[in-house]
Amino acid sequence: MTEVSLLSLVKSYGKSTALKGISLDVGHGEFVSLLGPSGCGKSTTLKCIAGFEDVTDGKILFDSKDISRKLPEDRDIGMVFQSYALFPHMTVARNLAFGLEMRRMARSEIADRVARAMDMVQLTPYADRYPKALSGGQQQRVALARALVIEPAILLLDEPLANLDAKLRDEMRGFIRDLQKRVGITTIYVTHDQNEAMTMSDRVVVMFDGEIAQAAPPEDVYDRPASERVARFVGNANILDLAVADQADAETSLSLPGGGRLAVTGGADAPVSRLRVMARPEQIALTGPGEGHIDGRIAKRYFSGGHVEYHVDTDCGTLNVLCPTTQNVAEGANVGLSFDTRRLWPLPGAAHVTAEPAA
Amino acid sequence: MGLVTPLLSLLRALVYVFLLAPIVVVVLASLNAGNFLTFPPQGLSLRWFWTFLNNDVFIDAIVYSLILAALATAVSLVLGTMAALYFVRHARREAEAVRIAVLLPLILPEILTAIALLFFFYEIGIGTQYKIALFTGHVLMTLPFVFLNVTTSLQGRDDAVELAARTLGASRLTAFRRITLPLIAPGMATGGVFAFIISFDTFGISFILKGTGSAPLPIQLYDYLRFNFTPEAAAVSTVSILLTLVLVTVSNMLFGRD
Ligand SMILES: Nc1ncnc2c1ncn2[C@@H]1O[C@H](COP(=O)(O)OP(=O)(O)O)[C@@H](O)[C@H]1O
Ligand SMILES: [Mg+2]
Numbered sequence: 317m318t319e320v321s322l323l324s325l326v327k328s329y330g331k332s333t334a335l336k337g338i339s340l341d342v343g344h345g346e347f348v349s350l351l352g353p354s355g356c357g358k359s360t361t362l363k364c365i366a367g368f369e370d371v372t373d374g375k376i377l378f379d380s381k382d383i384s385r386k387l388p389e390d391r392d393i394g395m396v397f398q399s400y401a402l403f404p405h406m407t408v409a410r411n412l413a414f415g416l417e418m419r420r421m422a423r424s425e426i427a428d429r430v431a432r433a434m435d436m437v438q439l440t441p442y443a444d445r446y447p448k449a450l451s452g453g454q455q456q457r458v459a460l461a462r463a464l465v466i467e468p469a470i471l472l473l474d475e476p477l478a479n480l481d482a483k484l485r486d487e488m489r490g491f492i493r494d495l496q497k498r499v500g501i502t503t504i505y506v507t508h509d510q511n512e513a514m515t516m517s518d519r520v521v522v523m524f525d526g527e528i529a530q531a532a533p534p535e536d537v538y539d540r541p542a543s544e545r546v547a548r549f550v551g552n553a554n555i556l557d558l559a560v561a562d563q564a565d566a567e568t569s570l571s572l573p574g575g576g577r578l579a580v581t582g583g584a585d586a587p588v589s590r591l592r593v594m595a596r597p598e599q600i601a602l603t604g605p606g607e608g609h610i611d612g613r614i615a616k617r618y619f620s621g622g623h624v625e626y627h628v629d630t631d632c633g634t635l636n637v638l639c640p641t642t643q644n645v646a647e648g649a650n651v652g653l654s655f656d657t658r659r660l661w662p663l664p665g666a667a668h669v670t671a672e673p674a675a
Numbered sequence: 676m677g678l679v680t681p682l683l684s685l686l687r688a689l690v691y692v693f694l695l696a697p698i699v700v701v702v703l704a705s706l707n708a709g710n711f712l713t714f715p716p717q718g719l720s721l722r723w724f725w726t727f728l729n730n731d732v733f734i735d736a737i738v739y740s741l742i743l744a745a746l747a748t749a750v751s752l753v754l755g756t757m758a759a760l761y762f763v764r765h766a767r768r769e770a771e772a773v774r775i776a777v778l779l780p781l782i783l784p785e786i787l788t789a790i791a792l793l794f795f796f797y798e799i800g801i802g803t804q805y806k807i808a809l810f811t812g813h814v815l816m817t818l819p820f821v822f823l824n825v826t827t828s829l830q831g832r833d834d835a836v837e838l839a840a841r842t843l844g845a846s847r848l849t850a851f852r853r854i855t856l857p858l859i860a861p862g863m864a865t866g867g868v869f870a871f872i873i874s875f876d877t878f879g880i881s882f883i884l885k886g887t888g889s890a891p892l893p894i895q896l897y898d899y900l901r902f903n904f905t906p907e908a909a910a911v912s913t914v915s916i917l918l919t920l921v922l923v924t925v926s927n928m929l930f931g932r933d
Contacts, residue, residue: 368838388841395842401835405857414853418844466843 319344319379319502320365320470326373327360327526334360336526337374347496347503348531349513352523353549358506361523362472365504367391378469389418391470394463394501398475400455402447408434408458409443415466433465436495453484460492464499471496471503477512489516510550514538522546538596544663547594554595554635555663563587568662573631574610580660592663597625597638599656602645608652617647628653698916705909712904723910733911736895743891744874747813751870752863754814755821759862760855762822763829781819788815789883796884803886812880817870824869828862864930872919 320342327335334357342348350358363369365376367388376384383391403411412433416426434440437457447455456476463471476492477485493516496503507513513520514534521531522542530542541547544555558570561577570578570591580593605611612630624644626637628651635653645651700714708718727733755777762773780788789812796808803809836858840850878893885894892915900908 366838366842368841387846388838389844389846391842393842395839397833397835397839399833399835401833401839403836403840403854414840414845415843418849462839462843468842 321377324374328372345500347518349505349517349520351513351520356523357526362474392468393470394468396459396463396473396476398478400459407444412462412465433461437461452480471501474506552597552636556632557592572610576609580662594661597636599659600637601654603652603654605650605652608654610653614647614649701909701912705913707906712906723906726907727910736892739889740875740892744871747817747874748867748870750814751817751821752867755818756825759822759825777822778819780815785879789880809884812884813874817873820869821866824862824866825859828859861930864926868926
């Protein structure tokens with residue numbers, strides 16, 4: 317069952333176009349993140365869904381009904397803003413009650429629901445405080461409870477964790493995710509932080525320049541990015557540009573600078589002479605010189621507690637390698653690199669660059 | 676270093692004396708028992724207040740000024756608040772132009788605004804009839820004070836609060852009434868008090884645009900002082916100082932700074 321559908325959404329501000337035809341279906345109870353660099357149109361998408369901006373072209377459907385022309389107050393959404401947007405002149409309890417008052421609910425019913433919502437976000441002791449007397453994390457939880465207490469059909473969040481410090485951010489991540497699953501509400505979450513998007517979402521929608529580059533589960537976006545740009549945005553990516561030695565149906569054999577071969581599954585549909593493949597840093601292992609696919613020399617070593625990151629100079633350029641701390645090699649050492657060939661990912665779109673005419 | 680602090684204290688004391696001395700002198704002069712406006716007073720008495728209260732000309736002028744100030748303030752509050760909302764929330768490239776246009780009566784010498792309005796109203800054939808020119812002048816003079824105070828109370832405020840209210844089911848109007856209005860109310864109150872006092876007090880605009888018939892208090896006082904020099908004028912001034920004081924105190928109590 318589809319809860320939200322965006323159909324070729326276009327939004328222009330004068331001459332500039334913020335959204336260039338966004339199409340997306342969000343399922344009932346699904347948690348979808350819009351991920352992309354600043355200015356790519358994430359907030360604009362959310363504002364269109366919320367009804368703060370008129371769409372220039374395209375449609376927005378809630379439960380198959382076109383709501384593109386409805387006012388925000390008639391759309392049945394809950395929204396959490398980056399700034400929290402709590403009402404400064406109202407206590408926590410009054411903030412939560414506002415949406416219910418707008419629905420002309422009975423006093424006792426309001427009190428009941430507010431109490432339950434405060435309990436849900438563990439803020440009961442703070443009912444009579446004003447927002448400015450709360451910490452950032454507490455304000456965040458009030459904002460979340462205020463959006464959920466009206467039991468909206470859809471929850472929208474625009475970078476809700478951006479103003480919190482790192483530790484609290486990690487905590488809130490889990491908190492929001494658990495709450496969302498418990499309530500089972502269809503959620504669209506905007507962030508520019510790929511970790512946030514990966515850890516929280518059922519599906520990640522990567523956006524660049526007002527367009528969707530890829531919409532897929534986090535594992536797919538990470539392991540099988542739709543383009544080099546996506547690959548680089550959602551984590552560290554080593555891109556190897558290799559000559560094709562042999563191209564069979566399901567497998568492509570690539571020649572490595574040292575004379576070795578590298579077999580990747582998939583690859584280009586048409587015959588090509590070169591292929592760009594992606595290997596994530598943790599998909600490369602350090603071996604003794606000559607024992608891996610290619611040889612290299614450790615240029616830099618960064619210890620980060622959980623792992624060690626190596627920058628290794630090779631004939632394929634400098635590669636990023638992430639190892640467990642048990643594997644310790646000094647800077648300057650000669651090493652071999654072994655790829656996890658099952659996870660090497662031939663980048664789509666790279667093929668056309670050097671496509672040969674079909675024989 | 677050791678000399679600077681006492682020097683600054685002295686300077687501050689001098690500034691206060693400079694600001695407050697005329698007020699003290701006027702109040703003391705109004706308590707004068709003698710027949711002429713002199714200082715120090717010759718004996719203390721409230722007789723000139725009694726004279727003033729029985730003088731219809733001054734009573735009329737005070738009532739006239741109060742009504743004029745109240746109406747000008749009301750109109751300024753509406754226009755100034757709308758201008759401030761537009762300036763802070765929506766104006767982009769034209770923001771600076773909007774700001775300067777609203778503040779111009781504050782920047783220009785009052786007499787220039789008055790003369791410009793006089794020309795304008797004669798040009799459109801109304802002149803100083805029906806008090807329209809006078810009223811317009813008072814609104815223009817008071818508008819900047821509302822605009823500045825409301826602008827200040829809006830700036831640094833989160834625009835998203837009104838949007839949040841909308842998603843919670845409030846109409847545009849309800850969101851304004853329940854969320855934005857309470858947040859800018861202190862700014863409106865301060866701006867309104869300023870506007871009222873400025874209108875009650877302003878001379879140049881009233882002098883040029885008043886036309887025939889009853890005149891605001893400052894004009895009446897000026898007319899009076901040209902031919903009489905009794906402490907009654909000081910009594911009138913003292914009463915208007917008291918009115919101002921009451922207004923400021925009450926609004927401070929109602930909308931005290933948070
Ligand atoms: N009100 C507006 N007027 C003009 N341009 C805007 C407006 N809002 C957003 N934009 C432009 O639209 C683009 C997308 O903005 P936004 O959706 O806020 O990006 P994001 O949230 O992904 O950082 C940006 O280039 C931005 O400058
Ligand atoms: Mg944004």
